[in-house]
Amino acid sequence: MAPLLLYATCAVGAVGLYLILRPGAKSLRMAGVLIGLAAAISLGLGLLKTAAGTLAPFDSVPGAVASEGPSTVFTGLFCLIALASAVRMITHPRPVYVALYFVLVVVSSAGLFLLLQAEFMAFALVIVYAGAILITYLFVLMLAQQAESEDDLRALAEYDRVPREPATAVVVGLIMVAVLSDALFGAGPDGQPRPGGPRGQVTASEASAAEWALLDKLPRSRDAAVRALVPDFREVVLTDGRSVVIRDGAAFVTIVDGEGATRELELPASAAPNNTERVGLALVADFPVSLELAGVILTMAMFGAVVLARRQAELGEDQRREAAGLRRLTVDGPDELGDDGELIDEARAGRRSRG
Amino acid sequence: MITAVAHSAISLPTSMLASAFGGAVPGVLQGPLQGPIPGPIPGGIALVLLLSAALFAIGLVGFLTRRNMILMFLCTELMFQAAALAMVAFGRLHMDISGQVFVIFILTVAAAEAALALGLVVLLYRRRETLNAEAWSELRE
Numbered sequence: 441m442a443p444l445l446l447y448a449t450c451a452v453g454a455v456g457l458y459l460i461l462r463p464g465a466k467s468l469r470m471a472g473v474l475i476g477l478a479a480a481i482s483l484g485l486g487l488l489k490t491a492a493g494t495l496a497p498f499d500s501v502p503g504a505v506a507s508e509g510p511s512t513v514f515t516g517l518f519c520l521i522a523l524a525s526a527v528r529m530i531t532h533p534r535p536v537y538v539a540l541y542f543v544l545v546v547v548s549s550a551g552l553f554l555l556l557q558a559e560f561m562a563f564a565l566v567i568v569y570a571g572a573i574l575i576t577y578l579f580v581l582m583l584a585q586q587a588e589s590e591d592d593l594r595a596l597a598e599y600d601r602v603p604r605e606p607a608t609a610v611v612v613g614l615i616m617v618a619v620l621s622d623a624l625f626g627a628g629p630d631g632q633p634r635p636g637g638p639r640g641q642v643t644a645s646e647a648s649a650a651e652w653a654l655l656d657k658l659p660r661s662r663d664a665a666v667r668a669l670v671p672d673f674r675e676v677v678l679t680d681g682r683s684v685v686i687r688d689g690a691a692f693v694t695i696v697d698g699e700g701a702t703r704e705l706e707l708p709a710s711a712a713p714n715n716t717e718r719v720g721l722a723l724v725a726d727f728p729v730s731l732e733l734a735g736v737i738l739t740m741a742m743f744g745a746v747v748l749a750r751r752q753a754e755l756g757e758d759q760r761r762e763a764a765g766l767r768r769l770t771v772d773g774p775d776e777l778g779d780d781g782e783l784i785d786e787a788r789a790g791r792r793s794r795g
Numbered sequence: 796m797i798t799a800v801a802h803s804a805i806s807l808p809t810s811m812l813a814s815a816f817g818g819a820v821p822g823v824l825q826g827p828l829q830g831p832i833p834g835p836i837p838g839g840i841a842l843v844l845l846l847s848a849a850l851f852a853i854g855l856v857g858f859l860t861r862r863n864m865i866l867m868f869l870c871t872e873l874m875f876q877a878a879a880l881a882m883v884a885f886g887r888l889h890m891d892i893s894g895q896v897f898v899i900f901i902l903t904v905a906a907a908e909a910a911l912a913l914g915l916v917v918l919l920y921r922r923r924e925t926l927n928a929e930a931w932s933e934l935r936e
Contacts, residue, residue: 530857748914
């Protein structure tokens with residue numbers, strides 16, 4: 441796939457997006473959908489074809505679970521769903537449907553997270569994004585939207601039907617894709633891969649050794665794994681401050697068992713820290729300050745939301761002076777005491793005597 | 796090889812830049828025409844990375860074209876989503892868990908943004924009884 445072809449395909453996709461965005465005849469929009477779909481599929485297939493000539497997606501990542509065809513199929517499928525619902529999101533005239541299409545984007549990227557072995561984040565995404573943030577958006581949308589007829593598009597607000605400057609926006613988007621794909625797949629200024637670029641890949645044994653080494657920081661999890669094998673062990677012996685030794689891809693610990701004898705034990709693969717444990721450990725061990733800052737951000741956001749959402753009471757000049765502990769300016773102010781004339785007179789008399 | 800594609804892809808704009816600048820391109824912009832090719836990014840991860848670029852661009856287009864204030868903020872959420880996808884994909888590429896930890900922070904910022912932005916939008920809606928962003932266009936003066 442030549443670079444010119446890459447940019448041309450992106451441009452064709454952009455034309456398709458423009459046709460979909462722009463309010464016009466239905467046949468033109470259908471043509472836009474077809475053009476965009478063709479561009480997306482050919483871009484994806486071209487990308488996969490050029491990726492070392494193989495359709496096996498994660499195979500060249502060292503340490504990947506050997507998985508052939510299916511995950512490529514699923515990756516492509518989730519990518520297409522996410523892309524299509526994102527396009528529908530920015531073109532749909534009904535705001536509530538837009539929010540629902542965004543849920544579809546979130547769910548399909550959660551599927552991609554599963555394929556990328558980020559199980560905890562996949563579920564957190566569905567719970568936090570689709571479950572909490574989107575519901576807030578839906579609530580506000582429904583609060584702010586007037587009741588409208590179900591079928592008649594013309595009953596919708598004009599600002600939801602007619603996009604603002606679609607051509608300019610699509611050109612900006614095309615430039616954005618070009619810059620981003622260059623940043624993602626291009627090389628650095630000196631011809632070397634960018635720092636932390638694909639050269640930074642670690643081998644399978646390094647990755648699994650790093651994973652097993654985490655067990656040293658999770659002593660309770662390690663002891664539970666050992667106890668499952670030897671119920672009456674006394675302690676785990678540390679060598680050079682480490683308890684887990686990697687040999688031939690397998691992990692070993694040295695323990696003192698119930699009779700006081702020292703022996704070596706091979707840990708089963710299931711004893712390795714799982715995704716949730718690794719994320720949690722990295723969160724509290726590597727990024728503690730960021731975690732605290734996240735808490736501060738959330739607290740401040742809560743305060744901000746409370747301050748913003750409070751209904752602003754319209755105070756008159758007298759009420760403001762009263763709140764500040766000053767005397768009222770007007771004697772015949774609004775009757776705050778009710779319709780009873782006597783009461784008001786009494787109150788006025790009292791105020792005069794006080795003042 | 797995807798990187799071979801991308802490699803030549805970067806040389807196109809930089810060569811155009813070179814001719815525009817009369818051959819003298821600032822060092823940062825200078826792309827490689829020849830040189831060692833970085834290791835391949837596996838196809839599945841390349842697909843996800845391209846998807847994240849596309850989602851970010853679509854979010855940007857949506858932010859520019861949408862005129863409903865709530866939907867504009869929803870499009871920024873789409874951009875957050877694209878950033879999260881790129882984080883996880885790169886984390887997978889380098890077998891590094893930090894990518895996933897950063898997604899947690901992205902979620903935090905997205906939640907804070909949703910709370911504040913929606914509060915502001917409700918406030919603005921009460922003032923003008925419309926969600927049209929152009930109702931506030933006199934603010935630019």
